[in-house]
Structures are given as C-alpha cells and as structure tokens.
Amino acid sequence: MTVYRVVQFGLGPIGQEIARLAARRESYELVGAVDIDPGKVGRDIGEVIGLDRALGVTVRSDAERVLAETKPDCVLHCTGSYLHQVWPQLELIIRSGCNVVSTCEELSFPAAQHPDLAQELDRLAREHAVTVLGTGVNPGYVMDALPLFFSGIAQSVTAVRVQRVQNASTRRRPLQAKIGSGKTVEEFRELVAAGTVRHVGLQESVYLIAAGLGWELDDYRESTEPVIAERRITTQYFTVEPGYVCGVEQLGRGYVGGEEKITLHLRMYLDADPAYDKILLEGPTPLELVIPGGLQGDRATTAIALNAVPRVVEHAPGLVTMKDLPIVTARA
Numbered sequence: 001m002t003v004y005r006v007v008q009f010g011l012g013p014i015g016q017e018i019a020r021l022a023a024r025r026e027s028y029e030l031v032g033a034v035d036i037d038p039g040k041v042g043r044d045i046g047e048v049i050g051l052d053r054a055l056g057v058t059v060r061s062d063a064e065r066v067l068a069e070t071k072p073d074c075v076l077h078c079t080g081s082y083l084h085q086v087w088p089q090l091e092l093i094i095r096s097g098c099n100v101v102s103t104c105e106e107l108s109f110p111a112a113q114h115p116d117l118a119q120e121l122d123r124l125a126r127e128h129a130v131t132v133l134g135t136g137v138n139p140g141y142v143m144d145a146l147p148l149f150f151s152g153i154a155q156s157v158t159a160v161r162v163q164r165v166q167n168a169s170t171r172r173r174p175l176q177a178k179i180g181s182g183k184t185v186e187e188f189r190e191l192v193a194a195g196t197v198r199h200v201g202l203q204e205s206v207y208l209i210a211a212g213l214g215w216e217l218d219d220y221r222e223s224t225e226p227v228i229a230e231r232r233i234t235t236q237y238f239t240v241e242p243g244y245v246c247g248v249e250q251l252g253r254g255y256v257g258g259e260e261k262i263t264l265h266l267r268m269y270l271d272a273d274p275a276y277d278k279i280l281l282e283g284p285t286p287l288e289l290v291i292p293g294g295l296q297g298d299r300a301t302t303a304i305a306l307n308a309v310p311r312v313v314e315h316a317p318g319l320v321t322m323k324d325l326p327i328v329t330a331r332a
Contacts, residue, residue, distance in 0.1 A: 003026070005070070005074075006030060007032035009093070011045075015076070023055060030057055033045040034066050041060060042058065045057045063089070067093065067098055075099065077101065077104065082200070083104060099132070101133050101305050101306075101309055103140075103301060105136065105201035106204060108208065110319070122318050125317050140301075140304060141300065141322065142300070144209050148213070148323055156284055157213060158261075158282045160282070162278070163265045166297060168272065176270070178199070181235075181237075182240045207220070220252070222250065222253070226245040226248065228244070228245060229244055238270070246269045247268050247270055247272070307329065
C-alpha cells in the first residue's frame with residue numbers, strides 16, 4: 001500500500017476536517033501542519049483537530065521551514081477563496097517542490113478570471129516538477145466535474161443546466177456568514193457589491209464545463225439575490241427573524257454564439273427544504289441526474305480534496321483541473 005506524506009496548510013474548519021480524515025486513513029501520513037493562528041501554533045495537530053490522541057506533529061507558522069524539513073508528497077492547502085489572496089502561499093509551496101491540492105475556489109479553473117496567473121502557475125509548476133489542483137464539492141465536483149462525467153454517456157449535449165439547493169443550517173459558521181445570514185436586504189446588497197457576500201466559484205464551474213465540452217464561451221453573466229426568511233430561523237450560529245436574509249440565490253450563465261448554453265442555479269440558505277442537486281443535459285436524448293438531499297458540502301469537499309492526492313502525485317507536472325485527471329475515487 002502506498003502511503004502519501006501530506007502537510008495540512010491552513011487549519012480552519014475545512015482544513016481541520018481534512019486533517020481528521022487523513023489521520024484516520026492508513027494510506028496518508030500527516031507529517032506537517034501550518035497555520036498562523038496563535039491559538040493553534042505550538043500545539044500538536046491531534047489536539048487542534050479534536051482527536052483523543054497526539055499525532056506527534058506540531059502546528060507551526062513558518063511554512064517554508066515545515067515544507068523544507070518534511071518534504072511531503074502533497075500539500076493540502078485550505079486558506080482562502082481568492083487566487084490573488086493565496087498566490088504567495090501557492091508560490092512558496094510550488095517553489096518548495098511540493099504538489100498541491102487546494103480548496104481555493106478560484107483555483108478550480110483560474111483561467112476564467114486570472115488567465116495570466118493561470119499561465120504563471122502552470123509555468124512554475126512545470127519548472128519545479130509539481131502538479132497543482134484546485135478542487136472541492138462546488139466548484140470542483142457537483143456543478144462541473146460531475147456534469148462532465150455524466151456527459152460521457154450522451155451522444156450529443158446541446159446545453160447543461162445544473163440546480164443545487166443546499167441547507168446551510170448544517171454548515172460551518174463562515175459559510176453561514178458568507179451567504180448573508182441575518183442581514184437586511186440593503187446590507188446584503190451592499191456586501192454583494194463589496195464582494196464579501198456571495199458563493200465563489202460559479203464562473204469557474206461554467207468555464208470548466210465549457211472547456212470540458214470543447215465550447216468557447218463568448219459571454220458570462222452572473223446575478224446574486226437574497227433569500228428572505230419567512231419565519232424565525234435559529235442555527236448554532238445565527239438567529240434570523242422573518243424579513244431578514246437567510247441565504248443567497250445565484251445564477252451563473254455561459255453563452256456560446258449568443259445562446260445560453262450553461263446555466264448554474266445555486267440556492268444556499270438556512271433551513272432549505274428540500275435540498276437536492278440536479279443535473280440536466282439537454283440534447284436529442286436528454287439526461288437527468290438527481291441527488292435527493294444534495295451533497296453535504298463540507299464532508300464532500302474534505303473527501304474530494306484528500307481522494308485527489310494520489311491522482312495529483314501521479315500526474316505529469318503543471319496546473320491541472322478536475323477535467324484533466326483520471327476519475328478521482330475513494331481508496332482503501
């Protein structure tokens with residue numbers, strides 16, 4: 001059995017969950033942990049992630065030294081959603097000669113918004129003989145990679161429509177905040193304009209689908225609207241009164257030759273019922289896939305990031321997306 005030596009870079013809620021999963025899997029060995037939170041630095045990662053045992057790995061803030069000393073097969077990077085924000089971290093990891101699996105949403109298809117950075121990432125990765133992947137449940141799977149895989153049994157696809165309804169009440173606090181929970185409509189619109197309330201990744205998913213199907217997009221449009229609570233909603237983190245925002249509704253649309261060929265419709269709000277994921281491939285013989293209850297975002301993101309490690313380690317150097325890899329599977 002191959003054992004993959006991994007460093008966990010970022011110990012927020014998702015990073016901690018990935019580290020817990022890695023600690024339970026015999027095919028992974030946690031050899032290092034990086035975070036800048038003073039409350040975590042200097043502690044054993046087993047304690048930080050809530051295990052009942054120490055793992056013999058101390059959380060440290062000096063990422064360069066951790067990577068130099070541990071020389072991992074792959075770094076599991078979970079620190080931010082925006083490529084410009086995490087660029088210095090990615091550059092450091094790549095120059096340290098480490099493969100990367102990151103949950104940065106914009107890294108799932110960086111050419112969508114940052115073509116110059118995507119080219120530089122690919123150049124750096126090839127120069128240092130490593131592979132770089134951005135993935136997660138969304139973007140990275142349910143609204144892009146899964147429709148592409150599903151299209152393999154279609155004789156022809158003329159349009160892709162994906163709907164995702166997520167019950168955010170079961171999700172982590174940062175996500176519940178990111179969808180505007182408890183805000184007024186006016187506050188919500190101000191935060192949307194500032195770019196701090198929204199789901200990141202619809203544009204990347206649209207471009208990933210288009211690239212996978214060989215379509216060249218000539219336009220992309222996105223809209224973001226609030227979902228309003230009709231009754232009091234109480235979660236572990238928020239209490240939202242009727243008339244206040246309890247979530248977000250976003251539409252991402254991709255156009256080819258003036259036609260709307262790709263439509264991604266996301267509704268993520270507190271106490272959403274029913275929750276589901278639905279993929280419709282239009283064509284001479286339409287295909288529909290429905291997942292009742294929908295994929296639980298945090299658990300699915302944790303799984304896809306860790307399960308992707310073997311594919312990334314085995315892949316030729318460069319920047320890759322989920323459409324470039326062999327099928328990512330759970331491994332014993």
